Amino acid sequence: MCLWQNRFQFCVMSSRRIKAILTVVLPRPTAVLLYPFEIRSNDAAGVLRRYAGLSGELRRACIGCRGVNLTVQQESGEVASSTVGRRAVVVTACSAVVVAQMATTIYLPSMPALGADIGASDRTLQLSVAVFVVFAALPVVAWGRAAERFGRVPAFVAAGVCFILASAGLSLITNAPELLSLRVVQAIGAGGIAVVGRMMVKDLFTGAELARQLSLLSMAFVVALGGGQVLGGVITSTVGWRYGFAVLAVLAAVPVFFALRLSLPRPTSNSTGKGIARRLIRDRIFMTSAVAGGIGFAVIVMIQQKSAFIFSDRFALPPWLFGLFGVLYGAAYLAGATYVRRAVRRVGARTMIRQGAWIMLAGCALITVVWALDLPRAIALPIFLAGYVTTTFGQATLFPNSAAHAVSHLVSGAAIAVSWCALIQQGLAGVASFAGPALTGLVGWSIAITALAAVNVLIARTPEGPATKPESTD
Numbered sequence: 001m002c003l004w005q006n007r008f009q010f011c012v013m014s015s016r017r018i019k020a021i022l023t024v025v026l027p028r029p030t031a032v033l034l035y036p037f038e039i040r041s042n043d044a045a046g047v048l049r050r051y052a053g054l055s056g057e058l059r060r061a062c063i064g065c066r067g068v069n070l071t072v073q074q075e076s077g078e079v080a081s082s083t084v085g086r087r088a089v090v091v092t093a094c095s096a097v098v099v100a101q102m103a104t105t106i107y108l109p110s111m112p113a114l115g116a117d118i119g120a121s122d123r124t125l126q127l128s129v130a131v132f133v134v135f136a137a138l139p140v141v142a143w144g145r146a147a148e149r150f151g152r153v154p155a156f157v158a159a160g161v162c163f164i165l166a167s168a169g170l171s172l173i174t175n176a177p178e179l180l181s182l183r184v185v186q187a188i189g190a191g192g193i194a195v196v197g198r199m200m201v202k203d204l205f206t207g208a209e210l211a212r213q214l215s216l217l218s219m220a221f222v223v224a225l226g227g228g229q230v231l232g233g234v235i236t237s238t239v240g241w242r243y244g245f246a247v248l249a250v251l252a253a254v255p256v257f258f259a260l261r262l263s264l265p266r267p268t269s270n271s272t273g274k275g276i277a278r279r280l281i282r283d284r285i286f287m288t289s290a291v292a293g294g295i296g297f298a299v300i301v302m303i304q305q306k307s308a309f310i311f312s313d314r315f316a317l318p319p320w321l322f323g324l325f326g327v328l329y330g331a332a333y334l335a336g337a338t339y340v341r342r343a344v345r346r347v348g349a350r351t352m353i354r355q356g357a358w359i360m361l362a363g364c365a366l367i368t369v370v371w372a373l374d375l376p377r378a379i380a381l382p383i384f385l386a387g388y389v390t391t392t393f394g395q396a397t398l399f400p401n402s403a404a405h406a407v408s409h410l411v412s413g414a415a416i417a418v419s420w421c422a423l424i425q426q427g428l429a430g431v432a433s434f435a436g437p438a439l440t441g442l443v444g445w446s447i448a449i450t451a452l453a454a455v456n457v458l459i460a461r462t463p464e465g466p467a468t469k470p471e472s473t474d
Contacts, residue, residue, distance in 0.1 A: 093197030094220035100190035105228030110241035130433035136191035137426030144419025159192025160256035167249035211404035215340040233323015293402030294428030336396025356398025363391030
């Protein structure tokens with residue numbers, strides 16, 4: 001079901017293709033609450049005849065809305081054949097997540113070698129991670145508004161092209177300023193494809209089902225987390241770090257290709273969500289969930305930032321072995337995402353946010369033990385890995401539930417709210433990533449991430465209160 005201002009659209013599905021669309025046109029833009037349902041049949045025409053008198057049911061389902069007019073808009077054969085179903089949208093969003101995250105995971109194993117080649121210090125290389133996180137966050141609301149105004153596919157493709165060009169340019173850099181500048185451009189593109197992909201998924205799902213679908217995006221994150229780090233380690237150890245950026249440029253063409261094959265309705269409203277930021281800030285459910293997901297993301301980013309240098313300097317491990325450990329992190333994220341898909345309907349997103357926060361705190365505590373007690377290398381390495389894996393599992397449990405819970409209760413403006421949620425979550429991670437390089441000692445750094453995880457437990461336990469009532473201007 002899609003809601004744009006004064007128009008509802010119900011898709012009649014047949015063999016995963018949209019065969020017809022029932023369009024409900026309201027007399028004026030109105031904030032309404034409608035019982036969601038889905039029609040699936042091989043006989044689209046029969047379904048249309050059956051639901052021809054649906055307007056009475058819609059009047060009863062709508063709050064404060066009179067004069068509902070039901071019109072049936074039959075798709076032509078050509079349009080129906082070019083329109084793909086929900087699965088294609090989810091696949092496109094998942095491939096976008098893979099590419100956006102691989103911009104970090106392929107890059108991490110190459111950082112020491114890249115720094116030696118272009119004369120960049122360890123602090124500059126850690127800054128390049130922070131810059132990426134921040135500039136992936138800053139334009140997400142602008143990308144969301146572009147997707148609302150021009151359509152999901154044009155905005156997605158524009159962001160993808162931006163990412164491809166920056167990745168290709170990074171394979172040719174010769175100094176630190178070029179690295180930082182192109183990482184900014186790459187981040188802007190990565191943030192765009194990630195948030196517009198999530199908006200496309202939000203258009204199709206809500207509630208616990210939205211959390212389940214976002215857990216699929218978490219599984220895509222697994223591919224990037226494990227596969228990207230392994231791939232980056234192998235590439236750096238064999239042909240060199242420059243080829244890692246070239247591979248990213250090629251991989252980014254995949255979600256762009258998928259998006260160009262989508263045929264999605266363009267929102268009929270010209271609204272850009274005026275005033276929505278003020279209402280979302282007053283919405284305790286939205287803010288609590290978004291901040292919890294953002295702090296969890298911040299902890300993971302701070303660990304990723306240091307991990308390459310911890311493994312190379314403290315544990316004296318080669319890049320390919322550091323990359324191989326990505327399989328462990330990927331397995332942990334996959335386990336967390338699988339747990340979400342199986343349990344969220346029974347347990348609830350709010351409870352799973354709390355569980356994820358506690359698990360992350362336990363993982364960070366293990367990491368702190370390693371450096372606070374100055375353990376021998378043979379003992380420190382497995383404990384550090386256990387802490388990293390535990391924290392990753394916790395984030396995989398927390399993050400998709402926080403993103404879904406933040407927007408599922410919103411009746412209007414939910415799609416653009418996805419971009420504001422992404423801004424908060426990635427923005428918090430960006431702030432933390434700038435603080436990371438300043439924490440030069442591993443004891444201080446590990447205490448900092450444990451403190452953040454503890455704060456997140458308190459936030460996850462905060463009573464939410466009633467949601468802010470949506471207004472009709474969205």
